[in-house]
Amino acid sequence: MDKHEGREAAAMRFDDPWYDALASGWGELDGTGTPAHLVPPARDAADRKISAADIYLEVQRSPAFQEVRSRYRRFVVPATLGFLTWYVAYVVAATAAPGLMSRPVAGAVNVAMVAGLGQFLSTFLLTWAYARHARLRRDRAALELRWDTQELTRLSASVPGPPSGLAAGSGEAHR
Amino acid sequence: MNHGHQTLALLLFSAFVATTLAITTWVSRNRHGSAEEFYVGGRLFSPMENGFAIAGDYMSAASFLGISGLIALFGYDGMLYSVGFLVAWLVVLFLVAELVRNCGRFTLADVVASRMRERPVRIASGTSSVTVSVLYLVAQMVGAGSLVGLLLGGSSGAAQTWTVIGVGALMVIYVTMGGMRATTWIQIVKAVLLMAGALALTVLVLLRFHGDFNQLLTTAAQRSGHGKDFLAPGLKYGGGWVARLDFISLGLALVLGTAGLPHILSRFYTVPTARAARRSVIWAIGLIGSFYLMTIVLGFGAAALLGSDRVRASNAAGNTAVPLLALDLGGGNGSTGGTVLFAVVAAIAFATILAVVAGITLASSASVAHDLYASLRSRSRRARPYSEVAVARVAAGGIGVVAIALGLLARDLNVAFLVGLAFAVAASANLPVLLYSLFWRSFTTRGAVWSVYGGLLPAVLLVLFSPVVSGSPESLFPGADFQYFPLQNPGLVSIPLGFLAGWLGTVISSEPPDRAKHAETEVRSLTGAGAA
Numbered sequence: 263m264d265k266h267e268g269r270e271a272a273a274m275r276f277d278d279p280w281y282d283a284l285a286s287g288w289g290e291l292d293g294t295g296t297p298a299h300l301v302p303p304a305r306d307a308a309d310r311k312i313s314a315a316d317i318y319l320e321v322q323r324s325p326a327f328q329e330v331r332s333r334y335r336r337f338v339v340p341a342t343l344g345f346l347t348w349y350v351a352y353v354v355a356a357t358a359a360p361g362l363m364s365r366p367v368a369g370a371v372n373v374a375m376v377a378g379l380g381q382f383l384s385t386f387l388l389t390w391a392y393a394r395h396a397r398l399r400r401d402r403a404a405l406e407l408r409w410d411t412q413e414l415t416r417l418s419a420s421v422p423g424p425p426s427g428l429a430a431g432s433g434e435a436h437r
Numbered sequence: 438m439n440h441g442h443q444t445l446a447l448l449l450f451s452a453f454v455a456t457t458l459a460i461t462t463w464v465s466r467n468r469h470g471s472a473e474e475f476y477v478g479g480r481l482f483s484p485m486e487n488g489f490a491i492a493g494d495y496m497s498a499a500s501f502l503g504i505s506g507l508i509a510l511f512g513y514d515g516m517l518y519s520v521g522f523l524v525a526w527l528v529v530l531f532l533v534a535e536l537v538r539n540c541g542r543f544t545l546a547d548v549v550a551s552r553m554r555e556r557p558v559r560i561a562s563g564t565s566s567v568t569v570s571v572l573y574l575v576a577q578m579v580g581a582g583s584l585v586g587l588l589l590g591g592s593s594g595a596a597q598t599w600t601v602i603g604v605g606a607l608m609v610i611y612v613t614m615g616g617m618r619a620t621t622w623i624q625i626v627k628a629v630l631l632m633a634g635a636l637a638l639t640v641l642v643l644l645r646f647h648g649d650f651n652q653l654l655t656t657a658a659q660r661s662g663h664g665k666d667f668l669a670p671g672l673k674y675g676g677g678w679v680a681r682l683d684f685i686s687l688g689l690a691l692v693l694g695t696a697g698l699p700h701i702l703s704r705f706y707t708v709p710t711a712r713a714a715r716r717s718v719i720w721a722i723g724l725i726g727s728f729y730l731m732t733i734v735l736g737f738g739a740a741a742l743l744g745s746d747r748v749r750a751s752n753a754a755g756n757t758a759v760p761l762l763a764l765d766l767g768g769g770n771g772s773t774g775g776t777v778l779f780a781v782v783a784a785i786a787f788a789t790i791l792a793v794v795a796g797i798t799l800a801s802s803a804s805v806a807h808d809l810y811a812s813l814r815s816r817s818r819r820a821r822p823y824s825e826v827a828v829a830r831v832a833a834g835g836i837g838v839v840a841i842a843l844g845l846l847a848r849d850l851n852v853a854f855l856v857g858l859a860f861a862v863a864a865s866a867n868l869p870v871l872l873y874s875l876f877w878r879s880f881t882t883r884g885a886v887w888s889v890y891g892g893l894l895p896a897v898l899l900v901l902f903s904p905v906v907s908g909s910p911e912s913l914f915p916g917a918d919f920q921y922f923p924l925q926n927p928g929l930v931s932i933p934l935g936f937l938a939g940w941l942g943t944v945i946s947s948e949p950p951d952r953a954k955h956a957e958t959e960v961r962s963l964t965g966a967g968a969a
Contacts, residue, residue, distance in 0.1 A: 315954075315956070315957065316953075319956045321960045321966075327960060327963070334963060341527075342527070342531050342532065345524065346692075349520075349524050349688075349692055350688075352520070354685060356674075356684075357670065357681040357684050357685060358681065360670050360671040368651075369651040369654075369655070370651050370654035370655045371650075371651065374668070375654075378513075378520055381523070382523060382729075385523055385527055385726060386726060389526075389527070389530060393716075393719055396715060401712060404963060404964045407960075407963075408965045415966075
């Protein structure tokens with residue numbers, strides 16, 4: 263349940279007017295509760311959207327994120343191409359080359375049986391390899407990025423903004 | 438099938454129904470009625486629980502009875518299904534599970550809508566999700582009906598009708614009362630039962646052959662009447678180029694469809710983090726992989742111990758191979774062991790169907806309420822959470838009625854075909870838009886909408902003009918002939934069309950892609966920042 267509220271609160275925070283808040287001098291008017299009415303709501307909403315977007319664009323450009331993304335892609339792209347090729351080759355061979363597939367290997371076990379069980383084996387191995395790669399090479403960096411991104415949005419949220427009712431309302435409006 | 442089996446099977450099945458209803462009541466005793474609770478069970482399941490639930494959602498009666506039966510009849514060609522159903526999980530693990538968990542809240546459309554204009558995208562994705570779910574539901578209902586027919590011996594039409602209605606009513610009760618929490622526990626219980634049952638039978642088969650797999654294969658080949666050919670591909674899907682293309686088409690649909698099944702995608706939202714989603718998929722791959730390995734042993738075991746002819750004599754499609762095998766392993770007809778094992782297997786098959794239909798009903802009611810209703814209702818105000826849940830409950834009832842009606846209409850269609858069709862539509866309409874949204878920087882709203890309809894419409898139309906619907910003695914309308922497309926499974930054509938339409942819609946799009954939204958999707962998908 264608090265996850266749910268977290269999401270709502272987060273969605274709200276993303277939309278906070280981080281840059282414009284400082285520019286319009288809300289920082290000095292801490293705690294008075296009046297500044298909200300200084301900016302018309304329509305412009306307010308547009309500005310918030312830009313600032314939320316800026317945080318994500320900034321994170322996307324950061325070397326830390328680029329590194330996480332390239333680590334993910336360097337594993338996933340070749341692995342996906344590999345297993346899809348291996349699977350399609352298996353299916354096509356089963357339909358187009360039954361002679362090859364029925365060649366005996368050991369006892370009653372033939373090439374087709376070895377290939378089929380090989381698909382099971384390769385699936386298990388790739389699952390293990392992916393889990394290991396993600397755990398060792400990606401999880402920590404991703405968690406730090408998550409923390410940093412949420413910290414950025416939290417910082418922008420801690421700048422006094424309009425009363426929360428208004429923020430939630432306009433947040434809903436353009437979602 | 439004598440009377441003892443039936444009574445015991447019905448008793449066991451009633452026990453399962455009672456247990457699941459008890460779970461539903463217990464789970465719903467202090468529910469809050471929020472969307473978070475109803476759709477995703479509060480997102481608090483552990484990876485192991487979710488892994489079992491995913492396996493329970495995925496391993497249908499078609500797998501348990503159908504694949505083993507196909508192996509018992511056609512040998513190696515049946516095994517190709519097992520391989521496709523498992524390899525598909527690598528697509529889910531690598532490309533979908535974690536990213537979808539981070540980007541969405543309840544449904545597939547959430548992921549796409551987060552970076553596009555919400556309304557058209559939600560309507561498109563919602564429509565295709567409901568289509569896939571209903572096709573898959575009908576397959577399970579038809580399976581339930583024919584299973585009862587088999588158990589009660591012969592073609593008791595009334596019994597089949599009442600089974601379909603009963604299964605439909607039960608699934609609506611589970612979903613409306615218990616939501617995701619009850620559905621998940623039912624799936625966990627079912628997955629444990631199914632794995633235990635399959636394991637027991639596999640051990641018994643291997644004991645018969647003193648653990649010698651080679652001996653098992655040789656005996657199966659001898660008793661099948663096909664000799665060595667039984668162990669090589671080609672018995673079912675040999676023949677002309679049309680049959681071969683059809684098989685490749687099915688193979689593609691199986692491997693790409695899983696990642697587009699709405700009820701599988703919604704399972705990733707029931708755990709707290711992307712890491713938990715990954716670990717639940719790993720659990721699921723372990724369970725599903727072992728299960729399909731066991732179906733191979735069971736299929737060849739049925740061929741070796743019963744002979745293909747006896748299997749075919751009981752049911753032409755091979756669906757009774759496993760129950761018959763259980764009877765034989767327990768000591769044969771009339772023995773106590775045989776009776777008990779047979780009844781246990783039958784009850785597990787029922788349980789399997791109930792759990793799967795509950796999962797699909799929940800996912801499709803989420804699509805109706807969260808995507809379609811919320812978008813179509815009004816542009817000015819979003820539905821408030823509790824009213825959305827109310828809509829979802831009503832939708833579950835409506836979907837139940839539709840599934841019952843279609844299940845009764847389609848009860849003579851082949852179950853495996855219907856499942857293959859649902860997978861083909863999922864792979865054509867849902868997978869392209871999902872992958873493009875997650876990975877393609879320049880993807881636009883028009884691309885998203887085109888990609889959904891560009892996969893969905895060809896898939897459905899090609900089926901309408903396929904030999905399944907008309908033009909051959911086995912089709913739905915054997916009298917009519919408007920068959921213009923030779924393949925039974927549309928995947929080979931409609932999956933590339935879905936991807937092509939998405940690309941085309943994007944490049945001719947008048948609006949530029951939204952870089953900021955793409956940045957948000959990408960950062961969120963890989964880091965989990967701001968995830969629900």
